[in-house]
Every structure is written in C-alpha cells, then in structure tokens.
Amino acid sequence: MIKCMLLDYSIPKLSDLLQRKEIAIRELVDEAYENILRLEPLVHGFITLRDRSAVLKEAEELQKNISKGFLSPLYGIPFSLKDTYNTRNVRTTAASKVLDTYIPPYSATLVERLISAGAVLIGKNTQDAWGHGASSENTDYEIVRNPWDTNRIAGGSSGGSAAVVASRMVSFAIGEDTGGSIRNPASMCNVSGLKVTYGRVSRYGSIAYASSLDTMGPMAKTVEDLAYILEVIAGRDKRDATSAGDLPAKYREFLGRSVQGKTIGVPKEFFSGEIEPQVLDVVHQAIKVFERLGMRVTEVSMPHVKYGVSIYYLIALSETSSNLARYDAVRYGKTRKHFTPETSRRIILGTYALSAGYAEGLYKKAQKLRTVLIQEYSEAFQKCDVLISPVTPGLPPKIGELISNPLRNFLEDLYTATVNLAGSPALALPAGFSAEGLPVGMQLIGKKFRESELFQIGYAYQQETDWHKQSPPIIKKS
Amino acid sequence: MTEPIISKQTVEHIARLANLELTEEQIEAYTAHLASIIAYMKEIRDLDVSTVPETFRVIDEENVFREDEVNLSLTQQEALQNAERVHEGFFVIPAIFNSDDR
Numbered sequence: 395m396i397k398c399m400l401l402d403y404s405i406p407k408l409s410d411l412l413q414r415k416e417i418a419i420r421e422l423v424d425e426a427y428e429n430i431l432r433l434e435p436l437v438h439g440f441i442t443l444r445d446r447s448a449v450l451k452e453a454e455e456l457q458k459n460i461s462k463g464f465l466s467p468l469y470g471i472p473f474s475l476k477d478t479y480n481t482r483n484v485r486t487t488a489a490s491k492v493l494d495t496y497i498p499p500y501s502a503t504l505v506e507r508l509i510s511a512g513a514v515l516i517g518k519n520t521q522d523a524w525g526h527g528a529s530s531e532n533t534d535y536e537i538v539r540n541p542w543d544t545n546r547i548a549g550g551s552s553g554g555s556a557a558v559v560a561s562r563m564v565s566f567a568i569g570e571d572t573g574g575s576i577r578n579p580a581s582m583c584n585v586s587g588l589k590v591t592y593g594r595v596s597r598y599g600s601i602a603y604a605s606s607l608d609t610m611g612p613m614a615k616t617v618e619d620l621a622y623i624l625e626v627i628a629g630r631d632k633r634d635a636t637s638a639g640d641l642p643a644k645y646r647e648f649l650g651r652s653v654q655g656k657t658i659g660v661p662k663e664f665f666s667g668e669i670e671p672q673v674l675d676v677v678h679q680a681i682k683v684f685e686r687l688g689m690r691v692t693e694v695s696m697p698h699v700k701y702g703v704s705i706y707y708l709i710a711l712s713e714t715s716s717n718l719a720r721y722d723a724v725r726y727g728k729t730r731k732h733f734t735p736e737t738s739r740r741i742i743l744g745t746y747a748l749s750a751g752y753a754e755g756l757y758k759k760a761q762k763l764r765t766v767l768i769q770e771y772s773e774a775f776q777k778c779d780v781l782i783s784p785v786t787p788g789l790p791p792k793i794g795e796l797i798s799n800p801l802r803n804f805l806e807d808l809y810t811a812t813v814n815l816a817g818s819p820a821l822a823l824p825a826g827f828s829a830e831g832l833p834v835g836m837q838l839i840g841k842k843f844r845e846s847e848l849f850q851i852g853y854a855y856q857q858e859t860d861w862h863k864q865s866p867p868i869i870k871k872s
Numbered sequence: 873m874t875e876p877i878i879s880k881q882t883v884e885h886i887a888r889l890a891n892l893e894l895t896e897e898q899i900e901a902y903t904a905h906l907a908s909i910i911a912y913m914k915e916i917r918d919l920d921v922s923t924v925p926e927t928f929r930v931i932d933e934e935n936v937f938r939e940d941e942v943n944l945s946l947t948q949q950e951a952l953q954n955a956e957r958v959h960e961g962f963f964v965i966p967a968i969f970n971s972d973d974r
Contacts, residue, residue: 486918499950593931606929635936636929670941704913715890724965726954731893738892739902742883742910745890761926763916768927801912802904817930 400425401472401562402865405619406646408565409467414458419453419460419470419514422565426472426516429869430563436544436868438536441477442485443517456512463516469512469623469844474553474567477518478525480599480608481662484515486582488601490523490531491732492721502599503567503634504610504627511626512631515562519554524718525572525603527551528786528806530579531797532736536650539793540582541729541866542833546790549579555613556583562869566614566623572607573706574646574785577822580613581785582833582866584824586852587613589810592841593638594816595624604713605636607706609816615851616862617823621645624845640843648850654688658849659778663699664809670788675835676826677784683858684782684851694777696770699812701763703804704810708747708760715744739800764815771816771839780851781839783809785822789832813839824861833861878907 400408400422411417427446434440456470473480478488481496482505487493501509507516522532530538530553538553540546541561548557552569556579560566567575571589581585588611595610600612602608612623658681665674681691698705718741723729733741747756774781786806796803813820818839825836840848857861883903888892894902948961957964 488877498953499946499953593933632938636931636933638931639933695877696966701916701919707909708913708916718892723956724963725951730891735898735901738894738898739905741890741892742886743906745886746878746882749886749889758926759916759919759921762921762924763919764927765924766921768930799938803971804909804912815930833947868883 399562399833400567401429404616405565405614405622406467407470407472408471412470412651413465415460419457420447420450422470422472423449423453426563429561431562433541433563436539437541437557438538439519439561439563440474440517440553441487441489441535441554444484444515449514449516456514466507466511466626468626470514471565472514472516473508474516474519474555474558474564475505475520476519476552476567476569478570478601479568480601481505481515481518484518485519485520486601488524489521489535490734490737491534492727492730494534494728498725500599503596503631504600507581507627508568515853519552519558519567520766521554522551522756523734524601524714525551525570525575526714526737526740527549527793527797528574528578528803530554532734533795534734537793540790541868542584542831543790544868546792546832547796549582549790552613553579553627556580556587558616558713559583559585560614560866562865566612566619568627569604569611569613570815571609571611572603573710573807573814576596576611577785577810577835577837578806578818580822581754582790584617584832584833584835584861584866585613586617586824586862588624588845588848589813590624590628590818590845591638591819592637592814594642594819594845595627596634596637597661598631598633601770602717604710604715606713607710609814615707617821617849617856618649621649621849636813641859645849648846649853651850652688653851653854656780657690657778658684659692659694659774659781661694661696661699661774661781661783665697668787669784672828673786673788674785674835677836678781680825680836681782687854687858690837692777694781696767696774696776698763698766698770702767702812702815703807705760705763705767706758706807706815707804709746709764709815711740712747712757715741715748720773720787734822736797736800738829764857770817771812773819775841779847783837783839785809785835785837789821789834790826809837818842819848820846821852823852824853824864825859825862836839878903878910
C-alpha cells in the first residue's frame, strides 16, 4: 500500500479504520491541524479556526464510544462549514464585517445533525460575503487561494470550503449553492460537490441569500463521500417549512449499480458561445467515458437558458435585498455601512427590480421566465435521465480578474444558475486538467429528488477515471 | 413599463429605500456599474411571456402546519447576547418618532 495521508482516504474507509481501532480520532484531528499549519498561510480557507486543544478534547470524548457500534460513518471525521451556517458559540460571519463579532446562540439544523453523528468541526470557511459572488473575492477577510495555483481564485462563493477539502485540511465541508456556489469552486479546486434539490436539506439556520434558490450541500473528494454525508443532512425539518416531506434514499446503496442504458442529454445551448476550448474538450471526453459505460447520448435543447443569468440575478438580487434588510445592528451585527461595494450594488439592484414602476418589467418578468425555464428542463428530462454541461465557461481566473468586472462575474454562473431556478440537483465532478495543470470540472444535472441517480452515475464515472484522486502539488510534504 | 435607466437620482432614491448610506463616490461608481448590468438585462425585456404564470416556489408543499405547542427556544439572555445596546432585558432601537411628534 502506498503511504499517503489519512485525509486522502474516503469517509467509509476512515470510518472502517476508526471502528476497527486501527487509527484513533485524534490522529485524524492532528493530521488536519498539521496540514492547516503548513498550508493555511498559503490558502487562507478559514475565517475561524477552532482551537486545536479544544477539538482534541472533543476527539477524546468521542473516542470513548468508538467500540459501541452502530455509529454513523461520519463519526470522528473532521469537517468544516462555509461561514454561512449559524454555529452555536462559534463566530459566524458570512464573510462580512457586519457580522464580525456575531456569536450565534443556536446552530443550523444540518450542523446539529452532523455534530450528533459525531463529526468533528474544525472551523468556518471563507466565502463571498452573503454568497454574493463566484470568486470568493467579495470578502471582508483574507481572499482564499486556489491550492492548485495560489495566484488564482478558488471559485465561489464556497471557495474556502473547496480549498480546504482539496488541501486535505478536512475530510469534507458543507457549502451552499444559490446559483452555482458549490459547483463552481468544486470545479476550480478539483473536488466533488453536490447541489441538492431545493428542499432536500433544511435551510434552517443558514444565513439566507435568496430564499427560493438557496441549497445546502456537501463537498468532498469523491461521490462516495457525498452520498454518506447527504444521508446525514437530508430530510424533513419541521423548522423549515420548505424542506421536502418525502424520505431521502439510502444513498450509499446506489453506488456501484450499473448505468447501462441510462441516457445523458447534451443541451446544445450549453455548448455554443464563448467557451474555453480546453473546458469544452474536457466535457467531450467525459461524454465519451459515459458512452464507454453503456450510456446513450442524445442532444436536447433548452432555448431560454441563454437568458439564465438575467433571470437568475433579477430573482436572486430581489430576494437578497429583502433578506439583508434584517441587518440593522439592533439585535446583532454592525451597521449597514459595513456592506462591501458588491453587496451594496446587489441590494440596490434587487430593491430597484422590486420597486414601483419597475417590478412588473423586471422581477415579475423574471418570475414568468422562471416558469418557462422549468418547463424547458422538464421537456429535456423527458428525453434523458441526466444532463451534462461545463461548470464554468473558462479556466480558474487570476485573483482580481473577476471582481473588477461585475458583468463578467455574473456570467460565470451561465451553466449553473438555471439549475437553481429549476430546483433540480446537480453534481460537479473533477473531469480533467488544462495544459497548465488547472482543474476543470463537469456538471451532471438530475431530475428533482434523484440525487441517488446522480450518485450512481457519478460513482461509475469515478471508477473509470482518476481525476478526483489527484491532489494539489503544494500538499506534498517537502 | 417605464424604461429602466439608472441615474444618480435613481440610485440615491433606491439607497434610501434600502436603508443604505452611500458616499458621493459610491453613488457615482454604483450608477455606472448598475447601468451596464441593466443594459445587459435588456435582452429579456422584449420577450413576450404575458400568458405565462409566475413561479413563486419550486416545491410541492404548501400550508405546512405544526401543533400550537411551546417548544424549546432561546433564553432571553441568549437572544440579547449579540446586541450592541440592551436596556433591562430589551433591545435598544433607534428612535422612530421625533420628540416633536405627538
């Protein structure tokens, strides 16, 4: 066996080693903090890091129950959270100075579920403030760097979460996706990320960006890991009235099933226009892999996806202008003058789109176009089981390129935002590298509440390819 | 529908509605940026969707109820712990009325 880091292993593998007492929880925690000591000064993936000795004490307590059996596969596994999740007694900022000193008195439902399962929280990850961005540069804290090239962005808005998973600082992280915010950084950092069906995971305790679009989802090295994490966090929550009533599947049972005869739809509108040729090539190679696996490929058309960015932004920004109204420095937080320029612009655009005289032509029009998009997705899914597309139109940009160009920043969401409008789930998977060694991901979009199918197909892909096994050169100890 | 044009006055008005205090420089900068984004969104303005209903939500659930029972919640201390100003168990808020109004 090639000696590698413990945090290179999958969750079920680590769980097995822990439960057979071949390793102790403290070894995982120590390795996490060793990697953090070495790499965090280069990567800046955390806004808040929990105190190592406090976490080791927790690990000791958890270790006592290891022999009891019937433990969750997440028991003892180090993880982190995008700083958008209220975490009891742990500072939570959403990467904004407005919440710089905010200590939540409660935890989000998904945080409670992960802690109950015995997972070990290491810290809170940096992001674009409030979810506003696709580069994690819209932050009041240190900008996270892509572990594959620290002159480049890690993607956004869950950039910190992607970077720390890629750097083996944690086994998994929970990100948040409103227009692509899990999938975009997953693609840029060579990790696997899942945007769930709207309503699959409770939003209770998550700092809201756009309430009809926000989803909470796992980010990890493999599809297998994502399945195990989703089993813990998915499910109805009576504190979130939009959380889905039907029971989630036992996702791990879908891993390893054959994908013969399933159909992939290729939306032609996602493969035209300005796309970096290397990105296009990666996705075409992925389609070939699926053909080898016995899947059928068919072309579909969704004409209105080309308006997707406009529709998405009109709805998301209107909703965020409303959600951010609560930050008035009365019950918590600092005053509104602490909002970044990007956030202020979004609030203004959203307020404008809802204001008298403009609401009809902007916000309401977007709501109607949303219906058209949902219909087009539905029609496409009559012809196929999943859709495939790139995640972003280009390679990971250099730091500063996107944040200085608001329109270009918006257009990063071209392939991802319409999925949130439809409410569908989507998986971003490592699918290749550019000539310079930059990660390029691809996206599989599924029917609503068919995360199991996405896992089945994604797992099959990861058995045939090894992109997801590559780790960034900086993590190798010198 | 009124032709959406983002002018400085528009941004000032909207900033007031959104309870944002902006400096002169910010108003100038934001006006230009916003104008370019609204111009981009022109592409959807001419689309005819008059017969299409709006989508308000993408879930099937509606009218989710629960029993009217008292559940565990935050203590008063927890609820107040992040407030800048607290007075005898109350949040202190900015004055709404002037002392002249009766």
